[in-house]
Amino acid sequence: MSMDSPTKIIFNPCENKENQYIAILVNGLEKYGYDVSRLDDFLSSKKHYQSIKLLHLNWFENLDESSSSSMWKSYFRKLVVLAAIKFGKKKLVWTMHNRLSHEKKSGKLSRALTQKIVSQADAILIHSEASRDILRSQYRNLRAKIVHIPHPDFVDVYGAMLPEGSEERKSQLKLLFLGAIKPYKNIELLIEVARKFPESVHLTIAGNPNSEAYRDELQKLAQNIPNISLELKFIPDAELPSYIHQSDLLILPYSLESSLNSGTVILGFSYGRSVICPRIGTIDDLDGGEDVFDYTYESDSEHLAALEKQIQKAITLHQNNPHALIEKGYRMRELTLKKNNKQDVTDRLSELYESLL
Structure with a gap:
């Protein structure tokens, strides 16, 4: 890819304070010359919206469970995002992280949202082979391209590994x-x-x-x-x-x-x-x-x-x-x-x- 005309994409979330997984992927993509934006800015202006070529969503099916109204609000906001992706003919990549949402209260809505994402996705990224069977059993007419790319290693990401000392390891x-x-x-x-x-x-x-x-x-x-x-x-x-x-x-x-x-x-x-x-x-x-x-x-x-x-x-x-x-x-x-x-x-x-x- 030529560095002088970076392809504008959205990677969501593009930062996560609690997990360097996102940073590893975003930094890697930026080295490849991708211009990575936040999802929050997707609809900030017509010009920006038109410039985005591809959106990659992680954990997008998880909803805000702090209250019933927050849950519904986050659900409808996400539906608007999916509609805007479809309307603008943007490419959509979704990473399947879990078998199903871990959240109990929003389970039904989350599953409905997942179904919409799956039916609209151009590619579904999986981190383990088991995901392929789950996707195929849950979505009979799956048209998206399923691509298995492993989860990145964290070697030295949080600092160097401490050397094993010669001290005696405890029996406990x-x-x-x-x-x-x-x-x-x-x-x-x-x-x-x-x-x-x-x-x-x-x-x-x-x-x-x-x-x-x-x-x-x-x-x-x-x-x-x-x-x-x-x-x-x-x-x-x-x-x-x-x-x-x-x-x-x-x-x-x-x-x-x-x-x-x-x-x-x-x-x-x-x-x-x-x-x-x-x-x-x-x-x-x-x-x-x-x-x-x-x-x-x-x-x-x-x-x-x-x-x-x-x-x-x-x-x-x-x-x-x-x-x-x-x-x-x-x-x-x-x-x-x-x-x-x-x-x-x-x-x-x-x-x-x-x-x-």
Whole structure:
């Protein structure tokens, strides 16, 4: 693409304080000479509207749930955006991040919006192969081009990985849950399972709860459990490598019902730590074999049992060889660098845009 006439596109959102995923993609596109604008400015003037050639939407199906009127308002605003894209014959790319919206209240409206996006999209970007089957089963006459581009790695994005010291690793297994604290992430389950390993496991839950009520609920649940540390606050980017470094494994008991991809799984691998996690699309695609503690389940009670089993397996390995888990993490880092290389990801995204334009 020639740099002297940059193609004007909208990438939404074009910034996200809580996730460098957006910055990696937007910076990569700008290096390719794309002029990236915000969705808020799409209809700011006739001239600007006409200049936009392509819009790439992420999480567009999520609605504002703060009140019923806000939810409906955000729904209609998004319908207007989709109508303007169609009317102006703009190219539309949508990234499918989740199996279904994580939000409970707006589920119906969100599904209706997703249906409209899918029927109008020129291309649907997926980050895991499992998404292809889900799309095909949900939308029988899908005409959009489905393009699989992996989630970019986070190697060195939040600062350099801390070197492994020669200090003796503690015999207690250090587990870390990291990320936004939301009900679908099964934090309650995590607290329940950590309680069963008072001597052999220490669990840190680090991240910002989505409401004060949920924060209070978790604090009550974890009260008087000495082997759980709650750090219920926003964790600044610069501190992420240190949090990951201090753990032996990340533990992410996501819901198989709604979760499909996980940036936090990629983050853990990028900083040399493996994960205990259900077999979501991200885990499946990387195919780390014995280097990942993955599992499946059909019910909440099965989930608890599967989680317990994986923790027990990790404890045994850790006690036999304190460096075994770290070695697994380093192998996953190498695999992620190969399969989710951020340069390859932005190259392929640029190629997708060019094929549409």
